Amino acid sequence: MSSKNLPPEHSAVKENEKEKNKAQPHAQTQVNAWVEDLTETPLSSEVHYRGIITTIRKDKAQHPSGKIVDREVVEHPGGVVAYPVLDDGRVVLVQQWRYPIGKTLLELPAGKLDWHHGKAEDPLKAIQRELLEETGYQAKHWEAITSIYTAPGFCDEKLWLFKASGLFNGHKAKQPSEQEWLNVVCLPPEALMDQIKTGQIQDAKTIALAALLCSQ
Secondary structure, three states: OOHHHOOOOOHHHHHHHHHHOOOOHHHOOOOOOOOOOOOOEEEEEEEEEEOOOOEEEEEEEEOOOOOEEEEEEEEOOOEEEEEEEOOOOOEEEEEEEEHHHOEEEEEOOEEEOOEEOOEEOOHHHHHHHHHHHHHOEEEEEEEEEEEEEOOOOOEOOEEEEEEEEEEEEOOOOOOOEOOEOEEEEEEOHHHHHHHHHOOOOOOHHHHHHHHHHOOO
8 A cells, every 4th residue: 555545634733744854954963974865766566465454565675875675564554543531631541452462451542544445544533433442432522643653664554643532421332343352441641651651551652642641
């Protein structure tokens, strides 16, 4: 899938990223050598695996040095994360088993984007769905915070981060699916940050979004 097919971002996120992406060579005073263009040009691509969620391919690209290099890429549909805040200030999280690492993690509600006919769904609609499915909560107010790449060294996964407030309902009648079981846990922001600092919470997306919002 091409990055050109990614969904339009929330305007606040988009403007924020524009500012952060402005190149400022004059500020890079500590580097030994300034490279004007670090772009690697794709030359060929071969898909090695297509799964339910990811696709793995091996590319050949031209490095700025002129050399031809191999690049392994995991294509991911992208995802969304919510920082849901109750009226009393507690943060809603989910506890779920993560098979690849063989243990249970405490995380913020999240999920992947659905794609239809080569086009991804709107991130806001996706996180509204995921919050309801995973926790039973809905939110009156949504704020787009930013977006992040989780592992750009080998994967194109991009996550859109949101804050949800004015929560209501909260009656989770069933698990999201037969293959996805989880528990809902509510923590004060201080306790959330304590568990991050002590290594009890190790999920990267949760740490990133909590670090941005727990101090507010």
